[in-house]
Amino acid sequence: MPPREPLIKLDYATVDAMRRQHPAWRLLVADHAPLIASFLQRSFVEPNVRVMAQSALVEALEDTLFGLREQLGEQAFPKSANEYLNDWAALERGWLRKFYPPGSDEVHFDLTPATERALSWLASLTDRAFVGTESRLLTLFDLLQQMRQGSETNPQARVRELHKRRDAIDDDIARVLAGNMPLLDDTALRERFMHFTALARELLTDFREVEHNFRALDRSVRERIALWQGAKGALLQAILGERDAIAESDQGKSFRAFWDFLMSQSRQEELTQLLEDVMALPPVAGLQPDPRLRRVHYDWLDAGEHAQATVALLSQQLRRFLDDQAWLENRRIMEIVRNIEARALSVRDHMPPGDFMTIDDQSASVTLPMERPLYTPPTKLVLDNLTLLAGEGDLDTTALFDQVRIDKALLAGQVRQMLQQRAQVTLSEVLQEHPLQQGLGELVAYLQLASESAQAVVDESVLELVQWPTETGIRQARLPRVIFAR
Template sequence: MDLDYTTLHQMRRQHPAWRLLVAEHAPLVASFLHRVFIAPNVRSMAQANLVEALNDTLYDLRERLGEQAFPRSALDYLNDWAAHDKGWLRKFYPPGTDEPQFDLTPATERALTWLASLTERSFVGTESRLLTLFALLQQMSEGTDTNPETRIAELHKRRDAIDAEIAQVLGGHMPLLDDTALKDRFQQFTSLARELLGDFREVEHNFRQLDRKVRERIALWDGGPTQGRGALLREILGERDAIAESDQGKSFRAFWEFLMSQARQEQLSALLDHVLALDPVAQLAPDARLRRVHYDWLEAGEHAQRTVAQLSQQLRRFLDDQAWLENRRIMELLHGIEARAVALRDAPPPGEVFGVDALHPAVQLPLERPLFRPAAAVALNDAPVQVGDAGVDAAALFTQVRVDKAALAAHVRQALQTRAQVSLGELLHMRPLQQGLGELVAYLQLASVAAQAVVDEAVQETVHWTASDGVQRSATLPRVIFVRT
């Protein structure tokens, strides 16, 4: 985009980020939204909670600046910030509730990120950025090279470097990063982690814009002769496929598949615990939320996935409504025919009223008729009835075990209240199997029908339980992960 005078003048008038920077109460808006949404990484907040937080902020400011500093109420300010001419907040109603929610817009988050970059930093690292740029260029060069000899030579070179490093470590010379290099790389990681959380809001915004366009077209579609329902659906599904197959959609899908791996999450947790425990990193006083930043990524990705699910639900409702309307039109036509027939019953018109030509002649050859087949005679056994053994224990008929799937599902939901996901092994550790193999099969059946369950075939998990006869039993199965929606 060219930053000429006309473009910048138009952006100054219409772009929400620029309007925020030149607003009269920009310090209040920016500081409050950063403290409430950005710092704790809150995706959305109920209106009552947000009004309460803004009331506390306004009270402190009025104590310092006077009662006339900000005369309006907190709710008026929030509605003004969410108005179309501002566009700093998004006010919406989640499905199934009548309480409004507020969330940041991508433009507001970009403005807050730019304001945060204006602050002076005591340490500015450049080595990690150069290494990142070099690694990206190397990946692009190697990923597009079609010469097998060049690829093999590069792999041999990399293997020789690894062998030399192994020999150096075995010889007692282990190169370590100094404090400056650690601080440099940690600042780069923190910056990229925050930028990634901001990118999710923009991805979700793009999906939401597509959902809005779909709703508008469905609401305005009248089913006229110029455009049939099939043409509308092809257009809508084509746009959705275009979003999914775009560079942004493919990158988001690859990121989601990478992060959904339980092994990757455990590896990220172990790496974060190790790095945050280092003394040079601790001296930087990092944010405590960095320890679970990968779970914040997962939660932000779920919001984008939920937006896509709402788009699919809207298409399904459109199909159901149109099918109902078509059935209703057919019934109206049938009732009209019946009413017309009743009206003509006493005075039928002369001549032939209506006729239907035969579709094809009904020809039935004599040899096509089936021959007579007599019924088979039933042989009855007139042997006397033998008396059975009355000493059989019938208690086994009344000792059947019934597994309560509702209780198991409640246990899964209770475990997901405090965490983003939980594996089947962790569930059984918190609540061991009481009914043996039947209860384990019930857990697997719940995972097979639940949309928020994932099966990792690459990782095997062993579970143990005690049978009714006191024998310890075990089973090895792929890892099953339940994810919070």
């Protein structure tokens, strides 16, 4: 992830500008800051929700307002939940991002990076059980060693360092074989786990800021395309240059390295096992950690997918720009041709004296005999001269309104949700957790997902019984066992 920038100089002018312009500062001094911070923390940050539909967010805020009005009175919060959300998403506040995601006609909301910074700062003000310093010092020491060893260009120095590390490992192995196994005490375990929890939360916060930066680039591309009047090649060169600059920046390289590391199947399995082992330790279990920490690496994947989707919007914008430009150029060519035709027709009956038009040949005209096409007899077109008669009929149009659409994305999400808890799952287990709601069409959609997935396997030696309710009774089908894997 991107490195933290150095501390800026907090002179009077800088702090005054931040007080007037920064959304995080405006949130902290807002009239209903406790309501805003607590609700957004509970709705977005704690469950790691990246995007929420307006209907779900309005319902959650209505419940919160109802409880607060019961305690503080009806006049404590006079506005409706929808009005509060629109107010928080206004440009002059900038605490929520209000947008329409691709393929949806419902408004969605997401936190802005400034809001998440304010919430993180408020959370840091609470009293901590103890301030751990040992794990942070070891982390700093390890970072310094990595930088020194990673920048060393002398082969002999690197070999000496590797021999030193090998000797230290050999000494540790000898002590363990001799029965001397030093263990971390409860305090050290709790301190390191709290340090891990803080870093994991900061990583999710950084993802939202990375996505915001990519989204700002996409917005600038849209603006430049809308206002561009010059040549198409110059604009493409400028846009692709900016995209390459971001991809090659420290932030882009760090994000790409992180994504490649996390997308490794072996790394995911290793992280899952490490989290299970650490959460089972008695000192860590005594802290009553958030159960979501067991799948925090999947939360990182979800956050990274949102950032990757934002990057994909850049390619879509460039493709639309090329298509629109091609259509405009073709239209301009046709306008020129029509203008030439109109001018030719205007002088057809009154030819001007002298040479009317001259065109210089750019090259010699050479026609080779073998380049002449062979004669092809024309196909005689036969037209049926029939008179269309207007007819009348009483048709049953109910079938047009009984169409059912299967949401394959929802079915795929249900399969992925179950795969987060186990390495593989069968179709019958998925249907036990999520019964069929739309009958045979939904079952066929599951089979289509299995055929399109490279991780799905069909075991034809085992037949499974699948049932679903209909208006006339229970329908059932026997089909080979379908296994979805991570």
